[in-house]
Amino acid sequence: xxxxxxTTFLISIIFFYFTVTSTAKSxxxxxxxxxxxxxxxxxxxxxxxxxxxxxxxxxxxxxVSFLQxxxxxxxxxxxxxxxxxxxxxxxxxRVIISVPNNQLLAIGSSNTTAASWIGRNVVAYYPQTLITAxxxxxxxLTTVPSSAPLLLPAIQSLYNALxxxxxxxxxxxxxxxxxxxxxxxxxxSQAFFxxxxxxxxxxxLQFLSRTGSPLMMNLYPxxxxxENKGVVPLDNSLFKPLTPSKEMVDPNTLLxxxxxxxxxxxxxxxxxxxxxxxxxxxxxxxSGWPSKGDSKEPYATVDxxxxxxxxxxxxxxxxxxxxxxxxxxxxxxxxxxxxxxxRSPPVSEANWGLFYSNSTPVYLLHVSGSGTFLANDTTNQxxxxxxxxxxxxxxQAALDWACxxxxxxxxxxQPGEDCYQPNNVKxxxxxxxxxxxxxxxxxxxxxxxxxxxxxxxxxxxxxxxxFPGSKKVSNKTRTVVNSTEIAEMxxxxxxxxxxxxxx
Numbered sequence: 001x002x003x004x005x006x007t008t009f010l011i012s013i014i015f016f017y018f019t020v021t022s023t024a025k026s027x028x029x030x031x032x033x034x035x036x037x038x039x040x041x042x043x044x045x046x047x048x049x050x051x052x053x054x055x056x057x058x059x060x061x062x063x064v065s066f067l068q069x070x071x072x073x074x075x076x077x078x079x080x081x082x083x084x085x086x087x088x089x090x091x092x093x094r095v096i097i098s099v100p101n102n103q104l105l106a107i108g109s110s111n112t113t114a115a116s117w118i119g120r121n122v123v124a125y126y127p128q129t130l131i132t133a134x135x136x137x138x139x140x141l142t143t144v145p146s147s148a149p150l151l152l153p154a155i156q157s158l159y160n161a162l163x164x165x166x167x168x169x170x171x172x173x174x175x176x177x178x179x180x181x182x183x184x185x186x187x188x189s190q191a192f193f194x195x196x197x198x199x200x201x202x203x204x205l206q207f208l209s210r211t212g213s214p215l216m217m218n219l220y221p222x223x224x225x226x227e228n229k230g231v232v233p234l235d236n237s238l239f240k241p242l243t244p245s246k247e248m249v250d251p252n253t254l255l256x257x258x259x260x261x262x263x264x265x266x267x268x269x270x271x272x273x274x275x276x277x278x279x280x281x282x283x284x285x286x287s288g289w290p291s292k293g294d295s296k297e298p299y300a301t302v303d304x305x306x307x308x309x310x311x312x313x314x315x316x317x318x319x320x321x322x323x324x325x326x327x328x329x330x331x332x333x334x335x336x337x338x339x340x341x342x343r344s345p346p347v348s349e350a351n352w353g354l355f356y357s358n359s360t361p362v363y364l365l366h367v368s369g370s371g372t373f374l375a376n377d378t379t380n381q382x383x384x385x386x387x388x389x390x391x392x393x394x395x396q397a398a399l400d401w402a403c404x405x406x407x408x409x410x411x412x413x414q415p416g417e418d419c420y421q422p423n424n425v426k427x428x429x430x431x432x433x434x435x436x437x438x439x440x441x442x443x444x445x446x447x448x449x450x451x452x453x454x455x456x457x458x459x460x461x462x463x464x465x466x467f468p469g470s471k472k473v474s475n476k477t478r479t480v481v482n483s484t485e486i487a488e489m490x491x492x493x494x495x496x497x498x499x500x501x502x503x
Contacts, residue, residue: 117161239312
């Protein structure tokens with residue numbers, strides 16, 4: 001009998017030990033993630049929105065691999081897609097999940113429903129999947145004003161559920177707002193929230209202040225420019241360098257604004273201050289520029305989209321803040337990762353993406369010096385190759401054009417030369433396409449060939465065959481020729497520089 005009691009006692013001790021150890025390990029994991037989150041959130045970042053109105057969208061596993069390859073560490077989803085959240089597990093990618101507008105009624109009316117939502121979409125994945133925030137609805141006040149009375153109850157119920165799960169300090173709760181909730185945005189010193197929404201904005205801002213959550217704003221200088229053509233210059237909207245005479249000046253503060261986005265952010269800070277809130281940070285949950293539009297949107301072009309997003313990335317990562325708050329740089333989520341080709345008109349709605357659905361870039365960003373963010377940066381080497389599955393006769397016609405009227409250097413694919421093998425149309429076309437693409441300074445549109453070509457960051461060189469894109473790196477010095485210089489040089493001069501070895 002004594003032995004039996006001793007055995008039971010020992011089992012209890014062992015069970016207690018493993019329980020405490022397991023709990024301690026779990027607690028340590030959460031603590032480490034929390035500390036890492038707080039540290040990383042101090043630094044401004046650029047993330048991307050991922051819409052899913054895309055034909056042939058990548059599988060969740062491929063999507064996550066693509067994000068990792070592009071060095072994208074922050075994303076925002078418009079729902080809480082379980083397959084994507086599962087695929088994000090054990091990566092360092094941080095994600096904002098969303099409550100769609102059509103779920104506000106249920107969550108805002110029932111604490112039980114809110115708790116169930118948190119259990120199903122947050123607790124089930126965290127901390128393996130780094131969920132950083134919950135965006136409750138999207139532009140509710142301006143798109144579904146009838147749901148406005150439910151917005152704060154939904155936010156509060158979700159927050160209470162996070163408290164119950166002890167996750168309220170790791171995961172913030174807020175709601176993305178349209179820029180139009182702020183009136184008189186320029187000069188920023190005169191801005192204020194639309195007073196129709198005071199009954200919602202005051203308690204919302206008090207909640208954000210109390211919980212350390214950001215004011216989420218969707219800010220689009222593109223729309224400001226389109227609605228104020230002739231008043232707001234295009235260069236100011238695109239972050240282009242300005243002479244002092246072209247800078248916008250706030251007559252009340254005498255602060256100079258070199259771009260529209262900073263003015264919009266400061267308008268939000270002034271509007272909050274007018275409601276006695278001064279400790280809530282602005283998070284830009286959407287910003288971007290469309291690369292294509294119909295006849296009514298002539299400024300929706302590849303060049304403008306490239307310029308805006310490239311300059312936006314550099315502006316955020318320069319950490320220069322705004323004229324009113326130089327000590328605070330807002331993080332920004334670019335709208336969006338992929339062109340959502342299934343979106344309804346106007347044409348621009350389907351053309352906000354940085355990439356097509358097949359993962360090829362819509363254009364190549366110019367973000368030199370921004371570190372490793374986005375592998376479609378022109379500071380990384382890119383190549384133009386023939387796409388798979390293209391009709392060989394059509395491909396041959398494109399090859400003939402590239403080597404003929406296109407004036408690509410096709411000498412390396414002649415019989416006996418290094419790139420002649422394998423002797424097939426696809427291989428020869430890829431070499432010719434890349435030769436033309438590099439000759440054109442990798443300019444937007446120079447890797448198309450009527451839809452038969454695609455841009456890749458993978459070097460297609462093989463064996464002794466070195467593709468033109470790789471020849472821009474001298475074998476002797478391994479120094480990359482500056483891409484801006486290449487774009488401005490005659491092709492023959494680039495060839496001679498490469499052959500000589502660029503110092």
